[in-house]
Amino acid sequence: MATGVPEVPLGGGAGEADAAAQRNWRSAARLSSGVERAEAFLAAAGFDRGPWLAVAFAGGIGAWFLLHEPWQWVSVIGAAVLGAIAAQAIWRERGDRANLRLAAISLAIMVAAGVAVVWLRSAAVGAEPIPYPRVERIEARVLERIDQPAEDRVRLVLAYRDAEAGLARKVRINVPLASDLAGLTEGAIVRLRTRLMPPSPPMLPGGYDFARAAWFQGLSATGSLIGDIELIRSGDEAHGLAGIQRTLAAHVRERLSGSPGTIAAAFASGDRGAIARADEEAMRDAGLTHLLSISGLHVGAVIAAGYLLAIKLLALWPWLALRVRLPVLAAAIAAGAGVGYTLLTGAEVPTVRSCIGAVLVLIALALGREPLSMRMVAVAAIAVLLLWPESFVGPSFQMSFAAVLAIVALHGSAPARAFLAPREESWFARLGRRTAMLLLMGVVIEIALMPIVLFHFHRAGVYGALANVIAIPLVTFASMPLIALALALDIIGMGAPAWWLAGKSLELLLGIAHFTAGQPGAVKLAPQMDLATMALFVLGGLWLALWRGNARLFGLVPAIAGAALLIATPAPDVLVSSDGRHVGVAGVGTHLLMLRDTRSEFTRDNLLELAGLEGEPVPLDRWDGARCSRDFCTLAIDRGGRRWVLLMARSGDMVEERALAAACDRADIVVADRFLPRSCRPRWLKADRRLLSQTGGLALYLDEPRMKTVAEGQGEHGWWRGASR
Template structure:
C-alpha cells in the first residue's frame, strides 16, 4: 500500500511531466459540464468555478514550495476553468430556431456547396448548399430577422444552376430540425448542430433561383476561401470524375462528401479511413515537402547559405505553407491540432531551442479546449490526440532501443530497415491507441490495419501528396492535368489495396456499443500510460484493457423504440427484429445495428398468423387483434402493437394485456391496458425520445431525455426550438 507521502515522492520525481496533465484536467472539467444532469445557471456555471479557481490559486501562492498544496491546487484550477469555459461556450451560441414543418420559401446567401453521391437509381452527384442569413417567407415568420444559424439544403437532382459561395438564392424547401438520437446514449446530432451553428437541414422541392443584385457579405476572408475551395473541387471533378477523383479532392481541398459509400466502407474495413481525413499525416507530408524544397533552394544560393539561418527560414516557410493547406482543406480539428503543434516546433527552431513534442501536444490541446471545449466529445479530437500521444510516448521509449538494435547495419541497408521498422512501429502505435476510440464511435475493429498502412502510407507520402502539391501550384496556369492524372494513378492503387484488404475474412469485426465511461477509462488510462515516465505508468494498462472490453460487459436492451415511436426493434441472439415504419427508418436501423452489433431484419409490419422467431419468444398475429405481437423473455410478457389503423381509438381487449408486464404501441394507447405497469406509446416517445427496454430483472425503461437531461442543446419534445419572432413595430 502506498501512503500519501510515498505518492508525493513519486510526483516529485515526475515534476517536469505534471504540466502535461493540464489539458487532461481541462477536458475533465469540460466533460463534467457536458454530463451535468441538468442545465446549470450562472451560479454553478460561472460563479462557482471562479470561486474554486480563486481558492486553489490562493493555496498555490500561500504555499508555493509545497507540492502537497500546488498539486491539488493546480488540479482544482484546471477543472474549474474547464467547467466554466464549457458553460460559456454553450451559452454564447445563438438559440435553435423553430423551423416550419411544411414547404417554405427560403432566401439566403450560399456559404458552401458540397457534392455527394446520388442514390443508385439516379446516379451521378447531388449538391447540398449551406445557407447563411436565411429568411423564411411564410405567414408565421413574416418580418423576422435572418436566422443566426445556417441551413443545409439538398438540391433536386436535376438542378443544374451554377452556384458559387456568396450568391443570393431563393428556394422552396422542406426543413427539419436536427434529429434526436436513435437510441439512448446514441450519437447526439443536436449537440453537434448546437456548437457548429446549424439550425437544421432540408431538401428542395424545386430548382433553386439565383437572386440578382448585390448581396450583403458577412463572410469576408471565409467567402474567398470557400470560393477557392469550390473552384479547386470543380477542377478536380472535371479532370478526374469518379471515385478516385473524389479521393483526390478529399486530400487536396478537404471535401469528402463525394466519396462513394462503398469506398468509405473499404477504407474503414482496411484501417485506411485516416487517409480520407486531412490530419497530421497529410500536413506533415505537405510541410516536410515544403521545407525540403526551400532548404534545397537556399542551399544553392551561396549568399543565403553562408549568411541566413536556412533551417529556421525553411521551417517558417513550411509553417506558412502548412497553414495555407489547413485553410484550403476546411480547418478540420485534426489539422488544427497538427498545425498548432508544428507552430511550437517552428518557434523552437527559430529561437534556437529544442522543441518538445509532448509539451507541444499539451499546449495545442490546451488551446483547443480553451477555444472550443466541446471538442472533448468529438471523435476527430479523441482519435487525433490518442494517436499522437501514443506516437510521442512510444518513440520516447522505443526509438533509442531501435537505433541500438540497428547499430550493426550500415549504409543503404540500415536506412531501409530503419524506415521499414519505423513505419511498422508508427502504424502499430497509432492504430492500437485509436482502436478503442474506433470501437466506441463506429462499432468496428480492423485487425489488418498495419498491413494496409505499410503500403498506403508510403504511397501517400512519396507519390500522391507531392504530385498533389505540384498540381495545386500548376492549377492557376491550367497545367495541372498531367500531375492530377499521375496522382490519380497512386490513388487507384490505394483504392485497390483497400478493396482487397476489406475483402479478407475477418477484416471488419463488429462490436456492441461501448458505454461512455468505458471510453473515458480507455482515454484516462492511455494518458496515465503515456504521460508518466516511471514504472507506475504501467498502472494505466489494466484501466485501458478494462475500458476496451466494456462492450461485452454491458447488458444489451431487449427492445428499442425509435424517437418518433413508430419503429421498434426486438433483439434476439443473432438478429435485431425491426417492426413498424418511420420517417428516418434507414438511419435508425443503421444506428441500432451498430449499437447491438447485430444484423437487422424486417419482421412483418402487420400481424400475420404464424409469424414467429425460431425460438418462439416473439409471436405475431395469433391473437384476435390484428397488428399485435407478444414477446416472452426472462419470465416477462410484453405486448407489441406494431400496426393500428384506428390511431389508438380501438382499445386493446383486456385479455390481450391480462398477463403483460409492459405494452408498447406505435399508436396512442389511450384507454388500452390501463392496468399494465409499463405503457409506452407514441406520446411517450414524443416526450422522452428514443426508449430502451430491459427485461432481465423486471421491466426497466431508459429514455433519451433521461440520459441527456434538460440542456440548452436538447430540443423541446417534438423537436421544437425557439420561435422566430418578427421585429417590433416602430412607433
C-alpha cells in the same frame, strides 16, 4: 467556598494541552509525510504539469456536457475555485513543496476554466431550434455551399428572417442536383419553398446527436427543397476560400476521373462530397478513414515538403545563406504553407490541431529544442478547445489527439528510443528496424483508437494496423507528392504523366481498402459502450501516455478493467426509435427483426449498429414467430428466465378501445407512434407518444430488466427539446 464545580489540578490541564498539541503535531507530521510521498512519486514518475493542464481543461468541458443543470455547472466551478484556494492555504511553504501547490492550484483553475469556456460558447453560438416541423416560403442569403455529387445533391446553408418568431435563423437545406443553378454560391439571394425540421436528437441511446452538433453550428433547422429555387441575385463563383476549394476540387476531378479522382480531390482540397459510398465504407472498415480526413498526415506532409524545398532552394542563394539562418526562414515558409493548406481544406478540427502542432514543431526545430513532446500536444489541444470546446465530445478531436498521444508516448519511451538509436549496421537492418517500429506504431494507434471508434460508431476495422503500414507511406511519399507535382505541372500544361502516376497510387490505396475490408472478421461490431467503460479506457490511456518509467504501467489496470466491461456489455434486446415508428428486436436468431421495412439507410444502420448485428434486418411480418395484422404485431421472446410479450402498433387507424385494452393486458411491452388510451395497461412498459416525447428513443434490456433513454444524457442543455421543457 464550595461552588459545586470540581477543581482541576493545574498539572493535569497542562498535560491535556500537551497531549492535544502532540496529536496535532502527529497529524501535521502525517500530512507532511503524505505530501512528501506524493512529491516523491511525482518526481519519480516524471510529472510534467503542462499536459495535465490540458487534461484538466478538457475535464472541465466534459463535466459541463455530463452534468445536466446550471446549478451543477456552477457547483463544479465553485468547488474548483475553493480547491485552488485551499491548496494555496494548506501549502504555503516555499521550496520543493511549492511545485505540488502550484500543480494543485493550476489544475483546479483549468477545470473551472473548462466549464466556463464551454458554457460561454454554448450561450454565444447556440441557436434556438424551430418549435415544430413546418413548410415555409423564405427569402434567404446563401452562407455556404457544400457539393455532394455522390449523394446527388447540394447542401446550402442559408440565413433568413423568421417573421413569425422575429428572429434571424440559419438553416441547412438539401437541394437535388437537378435543381442546382449557376450562381447558386456564397452570397447569392434566393427564394424557395422548403420543408423545415428541428435538428434531430439521437434516434436511440448512444446514437449520433445531430441536435447538439447543430446547436454549436448555429443551425435552427434542416430541411429539403420543395419545387424550384428562384435566384434573385447570383453569388460570386470564386467567393473566398470556398470558391477556390470548389474550383480546385473540380479541376482535380477533371484531370483524374473515377474513384481515384474523388480521393485526389479530397487530398488536394478537403472536398469529400464526390467519394462514392462503397469507397467510403471500404476505407472505414479497413481502418483508413483517417486518410480521407485532412489531418496530421496531410498537413505534416505539406509542411515537411515545404520545409525541404525551401531550405534546398534558399541554400542556392549564397548571399542569403551567409546572412540569414536558413532553418528559421524555411520554417516560416513551411508554416505559411501549412496554414494556407489548413484554410484551403476547410479548417476542420483535426486540420487545425495538426497545423498548430506542426508549427510548434517548426518553432522547436528553429530554436534547437525537442520537437515531439507532450507539451506540444497539450498546447495544440488547449488552443483547439479554446476555439471549439464542443469538439471535445466529438470523435474527430478524440481520435486525432489519441493518435498523436500514442505516437509521442511510444517514441518517447525508453525501449523505443533504445530500439531506434543509431548504430553500426547495414542499410537493410536499419530499414528492418524502421519497418518494425512503423508496424508497432500502427498497432499502438489502433489499440488507442479502438475504444473511441467503438464508443462513437459501434464498429471498428480489425486489420487497420496492417493496412496502415502500407497505406500511410503510400499516401505520404507517393500520392500526395504526385498530386502536388501534377498541379504544379498543370500550370505549364504538362501535368498528365504525374496525374497518371497519382491515379495508379490511389487505385492501389483503394485496392488495399477493399481487400482489407472484404476479409472475414474485418469489422468488429459492438453494442453501445457506456460512459463508465469509456472513462476507464481514457483514464488508462492518459496514465500510460503521460507518466514515465514503471509508474505508467498502473494505467493498464483501468484499461484492462474497461476491456473486461466492454466484453461483458450486453446488447439491448429491444430498440425503440424516438418517434415510436421503428422497433428493432435482437437476439431472435442471427438477424435483427424490424417492425417496419424502411428505405432509410440511416434508420437501418442505427438499429443494426446499436444492436451489434450484421446483415439485412428481417421485417417482423415475415418472421414465423410473429403474428401481425394490419394494425399491430405481437411477438413473444424468452429473456431472463421468463417470456416477454411485445405488442407493437403498425398503423395510425382507430382501434376499438376494449379490444386494445384486452391486448394490452396480455402484453408486457406496448410500443406505438401515437397516444394510447389510459385503459391500455401492459404489465411493464407502455412506450407511446406521450412517454417517448419525454424520454426520446429507448433501449430495453430484458434480462434485468431495465430501460435506457436518450433523455438521460441531455438534462437542461439548450439543444434538448424534451416535453418536460
